[in-house]
Amino acid sequence: MPDIDVPLVGGRFGRTSRRDLWWVQPLVVLLVLSGFVIYATWAAFQGNHYRFGPYLSPFYSPELWGNPLTAWIGGRPGWYPSWLIFSPALFILPFPAGFRLTCYYYRGAYYKAFWADPPSCAVGEPPRSYRGERSFPLILQNVHRYFLYIALLFIADLAYDAWNGFWFDGHFGMGVGSVVLLVNVILLGGYTLGCHALRHRVGGVLDRLAGARLRKRTYDCVSCLTGQHMTWAWCSLLWVAFTDLYVRLCSMGVWHDWRIF
Amino acid sequence: MATAKFRIWRGDARSGKFQDYTVEISAGMVVLDAVHEIQATQAQDLGVRWNCKAGKCGSCSAEINGHPRLMCMTRLSQLPLEQPVTIEPMRAFPLVKDLVTDVSWNFRVKEKIRPFRPRPADAADGTWRMDQSDVDRVQEFRKCIECFLCQDVCHVLREHHLHEQFIGPRILVHSAALEMHPLDTENRLGDLKRTQGIGYCNITKCCTKVCPEEIKITDNAIIPLKERVVDEFYDPLTRLFRVFR
Ligand code: SF4
Ligand code: SF4
Ligand code: FES
Ligand code: FES
Numbered sequence: 001m002p003d004i005d006v007p008l009v010g011g012r013f014g015r016t017s018r019r020d021l022w023w024v025q026p027l028v029v030l031l032v033l034s035g036f037v038i039y040a041t042w043a044a045f046q047g048n049h050y051r052f053g054p055y056l057s058p059f060y061s062p063e064l065w066g067n068p069l070t071a072w073i074g075g076r077p078g079w080y081p082s083w084l085i086f087s088p089a090l091f092i093l094p095f096p097a098g099f100r101l102t103c104y105y106y107r108g109a110y111y112k113a114f115w116a117d118p119p120s121c122a123v124g125e126p127p128r129s130y131r132g133e134r135s136f137p138l139i140l141q142n143v144h145r146y147f148l149y150i151a152l153l154f155i156a157d158l159a160y161d162a163w164n165g166f167w168f169d170g171h172f173g174m175g176v177g178s179v180v181l182l183v184n185v186i187l188l189g190g191y192t193l194g195c196h197a198l199r200h201r202v203g204g205v206l207d208r209l210a211g212a213r214l215r216k217r218t219y220d221c222v223s224c225l226t227g228q229h230m231t232w233a234w235c236s237l238l239w240v241a242f243t244d245l246y247v248r249l250c251s252m253g254v255w256h257d258w259r260i261f
Numbered sequence: 262m263a264t265a266k267f268r269i270w271r272g273d274a275r276s277g278k279f280q281d282y283t284v285e286i287s288a289g290m291v292v293l294d295a296v297h298e299i300q301a302t303q304a305q306d307l308g309v310r311w312n313c314k315a316g317k318c319g320s321c322s323a324e325i326n327g328h329p330r331l332m333c334m335t336r337l338s339q340l341p342l343e344q345p346v347t348i349e350p351m352r353a354f355p356l357v358k359d360l361v362t363d364v365s366w367n368f369r370v371k372e373k374i375r376p377f378r379p380r381p382a383d384a385a386d387g388t389w390r391m392d393q394s395d396v397d398r399v400q401e402f403r404k405c406i407e408c409f410l411c412q413d414v415c416h417v418l419r420e421h422h423l424h425e426q427f428i429g430p431r432i433l434v435h436s437a438a439l440e441m442h443p444l445d446t447e448n449r450l451g452d453l454k455r456t457q458g459i460g461y462c463n464i465t466k467c468c469t470k471v472c473p474e475e476i477k478i479t480d481n482a483i484i485p486l487k488e489r490v491v492d493e494f495y496d497p498l499t500r501l502f503r504v505f506r
Contacts, residue, residue: 017327017347104484108464118416121467122327130421134460142495145488196480200488208443210392226480 013116015124022120029113032234033106036241040093043244047087049251050244054165055177057244058184059089062157099151100237102144104196105229107133145197155192158185174260177246184243187236194225194232262287265337266345267295269307274356280304281345286337292348293321293332296360308359316473319408323360324349329410329471332360351413364409370428373457374436378447395443401481402438404474405431411468411478417461427458430468430478437482440489450486450493459483459490 016022043059050060051070060066066088068075076086084090100106111117118125133141158181165181166172192198203209203219210216225232249255262285271280282299293311300307312318314333321332326340326347340346354362383390411430417423428436436457440449453459464487468478476482492499 017324017349019326019341019344104464108466108479111463112465117463118420118465118467121465121470122324122329122414122419125416125420130417130423130461132417132458132461132463134458138463139460139495142491145491145496196484197488200485200492204485204488205492207441207445208392208395210395216394227477229480 012124013126014119016120016122018120018122022123026113026116026120029109032238033110033113036237039241040097040244043241043248044089044093045085045087046248047085047089049248050088052177052247052251052257053175054167055175055181055247055250055257056161056164057089057247058158058161058181058188058240059093059244061092061154061161063088064091095147095150096154099144099147099192100233102141102147103233104144105233107141109230144195145201148192148195148197148201151192151195152198155185155189158188161185168259175257176260177250177257178260180243180246184236184239187232187239190225191229191232191236193222194227194229195222196226196229198222199226265295265342267299268345268347269296269299269360270347270349271304271307271359272356273358277356277359279347286342288338290337291333292323292325292330292335292337292340292346295337295346296332296348308357308361310361317406319406322351322408322410322413324351324413329414331408331410331473334473351409353413353415353418354409366424367407367409367412367429367431370432371435373428373452374432374439375447375449375452377439377442377445379444380446389444391443398481399438399442401476402434404476405434406474407431408473410471410473414467414471415462416465416467417458417463423458423461427461430462430483432457433459433462433486434476434478434482437486440486450490453486454490454494459487462487 040059043057050057050063051067056063063071064073065071065075065077065080071088080086112119116125117130131138133139162178162181162185165178166174168175199219199222202222203215206212206215209219246255250257264283265286267282267284268279269282271277282303284295284298286295293309293314296307296309300309309321309332311321311333313320316331316334319331322329323332324330324347325332325335329351332348337346348360350356350360351362351364354364354366357363379389382388409431412418415430417427418429433453436449436453439445439447462483464479464484466479469476469480472478
């Protein structure tokens, strides 16, 4: 016998008694995320203007294969498909993209904005069956923690880039670009270190933490960032795109990088 | 004296319609006061459930201007009164009459959660020792007043009516309170994955937004449980690590 008998009254898209502008937030998410994806894809396929002086665009860092003079491994690898435009960013971007795509915060946000699942709280959905994250393909969201492990390596790499951004021909200095790169790693660090999967790893997995002081402290710090995860997510997303744009426009000679000292 | 218009759902499981009522309002009034005023002076047969009028019994849940809320904790001064204030029953449960829904399904589902199973006593006198900071984490979940507003707003129940497959945010909070308890030794992860449908939650956080007790349902209960389910069923490295430990 079924446990409940609720007459099916849902199933009309947009049906709600809400009077506030409930569609504004999902619309903003839709526009900003789409804008970011379009810009990042365009920038990734450019394959140039990703370095300026000591600055390296985060979309291209680490430069594994690229300019033979600056890349970690070397120039275009022999196995690289000839039909695909070569760009060092194409080796890098799939990892942060996968990290954000499977992030608990973004999942909730884009299910609403792109799939109307639901369009907003207490607003009707288009009639269709629902499987959630139980089966393929969304069950793959559970891979998030593996993207986290890679993202942590990227934070170390971007911190190294930010440090390099303060060295001009062997002299310590500071340009606006140095600050842009530094803010970038701070925002991405705040986002990555507030990851729910990290919170689980460092302490959430245990029922008793009191005995392990260092673990408890780490768990508390991560929890503090997790509480503001949405803010970190948006700030870091916008800033990383701005950082690429900054380096790109300086390299193209459109913007002038102002040296502070 | 100022007045305000209320548009209240009247009817039962078979049929119903909105009916308008005008009420004199005064400073400090909450929606439940207006409903009581209507019941006392204009519609004696208006069905409404309430008890404490202090946001603690969880009885007076309804949808006010489309937002799942407690009627006794929603001040009229928080609402735009130029238009009629709509008051509807919760949508995720069977309607009994007017604003009263049958929420007994929640209690039946709650009974299916494996009960608390403490480890053997720590001391010879049969008592346990817990650190306050360890209990603090589950203490948040004990604030729940079982208003079921979170169940009502959750689209898995409200829109998709998956009551058979998904236990809903309130019961996930209950499960988290037991599962994360420092003394508990029971394992509920298999149930959560297989029969209680934690994978249906797509973390859209509507439950957290409506909770009158401000329990961080998604961040502190559902996501940690989802991560534990990943450990148990989806993460090959964690499983491998367990084999060699
Ligand atoms: S976060 Fe999950 S449980 Fe909460 S309302 Fe959304 S789908 Fe339902
Ligand atoms: S978790 Fe919050 S919204 Fe849900 S039943 Fe408890 S008090 Fe109500
Ligand atoms: S939950 Fe957002 S980055 Fe992991
Ligand atoms: S009457 Fe008790 S919570 Fe509203």
